[in-house]
Amino acid sequence: MRRLSTELASGQVPAVLQLPPLAAIAGLKHGFSTLTLGSMARIVGGADSRTPARRALAEELTLPPENVVTAGAVHGSRVARVDEPQDLVPQTDGLVTDRVGLGLLVTAADCYPVLLFDPVRRAVGLAHAGWRGTAAGIAAKVVGTLALHFGSRPADLLAGLGPGICGRCYQVPPEVAAHFERRFVRPAATPSRFQLDLRAANRRHLERAGVLPNQVFEHPACTYESSFLASHRRRPDGSRCACLVALA
Numbered sequence: 225m226r227r228l229s230t231e232l233a234s235g236q237v238p239a240v241l242q243l244p245p246l247a248a249i250a251g252l253k254h255g256f257s258t259l260t261l262g263s264m265a266r267i268v269g270g271a272d273s274r275t276p277a278r279r280a281l282a283e284e285l286t287l288p289p290e291n292v293v294t295a296g297a298v299h300g301s302r303v304a305r306v307d308e309p310q311d312l313v314p315q316t317d318g319l320v321t322d323r324v325g326l327g328l329l330v331t332a333a334d335c336y337p338v339l340l341f342d343p344v345r346r347a348v349g350l351a352h353a354g355w356r357g358t359a360a361g362i363a364a365k366v367v368g369t370l371a372l373h374f375g376s377r378p379a380d381l382l383a384g385l386g387p388g389i390c391g392r393c394y395q396v397p398p399e400v401a402a403h404f405e406r407r408f409v410r411p412a413a414t415p416s417r418f419q420l421d422l423r424a425a426n427r428r429h430l431e432r433a434g435v436l437p438n439q440v441f442e443h444p445a446c447t448y449e450s451s452f453l454a455s456h457r458r459r460p461d462g463s464r465c466a467c468l469v470a471l472a
């Protein structure tokens with residue numbers, strides 16, 4: 225995107241990346257952190273998941289850090305509704321809410337953040353989609369959870385796919401590739417390895433769930449190829465970036 229490449233060309237990585245069509249919406253706050261803000265990983269042994277880096281991300285979006293709720297992110301497909309601030313929702317990879325100013329946060333390092341916004345019913349959802357969550361259709365489960373709790377109609381939804389590892393860089397073994405439709409998988413140059421396009425697979429799940437194709441927006445950055453983003457595959461040091469979304 226033009227904004228991203230301009231900023232990178234000038235040597236300055238922004239603290240937060242955004243999807244321009246969603247950034248233009250007054251009723252929505254969203255952002256994908258870069259490593260400029262530091263790692264968004266939970267501090268091992270820390271009592272509070274609201275780390276200094278996560279607080280800084282909340283402040284970038286002018287959200288009170290105390291209002292941020294984090295999904296536990298266990299590479300599952302459970303989606304939970306949250307109505308009030310709490311530290312962490314364990315055993316959960318997706319969150320939805322209709323509360324203004326309540327921030328939903330997931331962390332990732334190659335996995336895809338998938339955010340959803342319903343401008344009609346005024347609700348948001350967010351998922352952490354690695355290969356397991358994607359194979360389990362977590363993006364569609366968030367769509368279904370928004371419909372169940374808030375009456376959201378899929379055709380009203382706007383969706384955003386955050387930075388993640390691209391379909392050229394993400395190489396997986398056959399047993400992982402077997403979970404996906406052939407269209408998302410291509411043989412890699414390395415024997416017995418396959419290139420898996422998680423971004424396209426998540427888009428497909430959203431569209432099958434009824435989200436309109438022209439209302440799904442993708443951030444073009446690949447985590448593996450971008451030194452300013454956390455990538456477990458490129459550098460498995462435990463660093464994470466985060467996506468934060470809230471109704472405004």
Ligand SMILES: [Zn+2]
Nearest residue numbers: 390393446449
């Ligand atoms: Zn890539």
